[in-house]
Amino acid sequence: MKVDKIYSEPVESPKPFEFDATVAEVFDDMILRSVPGYGSIQETTLQLTEHFSTPKSVIYDLGCSSGTTLIELGNSKNIKAEQIVGVDSSPAMLEKAKIKLAQYKLQTSVKLKCSDILDFTTSNASVxxxxxxLQFLLPESRSTLLKSIYKNLNLGGIIILSEKIFSPNPELQKLISKNHTEFKSSNGYSSLEISQKRDSIENVLRPLSTQQNWQLLESAGFSQIEMFQAKLPFVSFLAIK
Ligand SMILES: C[S@@+](CC[C@H](N)C(=O)[O-])C[C@H]1O[C@@H](n2cnc3c(N)ncnc32)[C@H](O)[C@@H]1O
Incomplete structure (x- = not known):
């Protein structure tokens, strides 16, 4: 895994964060060192998908990046669906996913699709x-996407949603931010790397609160919603149709 050094040299003003070839090259390292609980989300995503996938249905990973989740799912002997589809708008990320996937003899076939998830319609989905x-979409587009996912989900199907959140309580938000900085620092990122990445991603990743995400799921049509992991500032939800 190539080590992320993207923000290690000082620049006058970091350019807005993009999932381009430079990021794709180090993405697996970047996400592990930046997202607390990333490993356990992969494990739980697999467990939930094994449980809720149904024969002849399709599993979708929207924003599949370099294919980490797709490989976990594709390698499982307990997935009941007939097809797994990974969708991402970054050709560089999908190229990485393609190379990684080619190293495995998968149990379930995985298809990759280069598309904006707002222009993509799921169909016959169990998971x-x-x-x-979702955090990278304009806030006004999130509800449209979730409504379309709900509409096209089979009865008993699920959505697994993980998001960076902010707390509306300023004191708590300060503490959450401090803990997140400490997490990244304990994973070897320097203060310069942390602050330059923060400046670069600030207007690209727009977190909502936990409650706002919950409300988005409810207004999309989901009535059975559980939060299954919170490693602040990241929260994961399971919602069942
Ligand atoms: C943080 S990564 C997702 C990580 C991945 N799901 C995982 O668990 O490893 C976000 C991904 O979403 C993709 N993305 C962002 N906005 C998108 C959009 N509108 N349509 C499709 N993909 C998008 C990016 O290219 C990137 O690969």
Missing amino acids: VILNYT
Whole structure:
């Protein structure tokens, strides 16, 4: 795994964060060192998908990046669906996913699709995974996407949603931010790397609160919603149709 050094040299003003070839090259290292609980989200995503996938249905990973989740799912002997589809708008990320997937003899076939998830319609879905991706959409587009996912989900199907959140309580938000900085620092990122990445991603990743995400799921049509992991500032929800 190539080590993320993207923000290690000082620049006058970091350019807005993009999932381009430079990021794709180090993404697996970046996400592990930046997202507390990333490993356990992969494990739980697999467990939930094994449980809720149904024969002849399709599993979607929207914002599949370099294919980490797709490989976990594709390698499982307990997935009941007939097809797994990974969707991402970054050709560089999908190229990485393609190379990684080619190293395995998968149990379930995995298809990759280069598309904006707002232009993509799921169909015959038993499981839709949206881990750390909704946060990159304009807030006004999130509800449209979740409504379309709900509409096209089979009865008994699920969405797994993981998001960075902010707390509306300023004191708590300060503490959450401090803990997140400490997490990144304990994973070897320097203060310069942390602050330059923060400046770069600030207007690209727009977190909502836990409650706002919950409300988005409810207004999309979901009535059975559980939070299954909170490693602040990241929260994961399971919602069942
Ligand atoms: C933080 S990564 C997701 C990580 C991945 N789900 C995982 O668990 O490893 C966000 C991904 O969403 C993709 N993305 C962001 N906005 C998108 C959009 N509108 N349509 C499709 N993909 C998008 C990015 O290219 C990136 O690969």
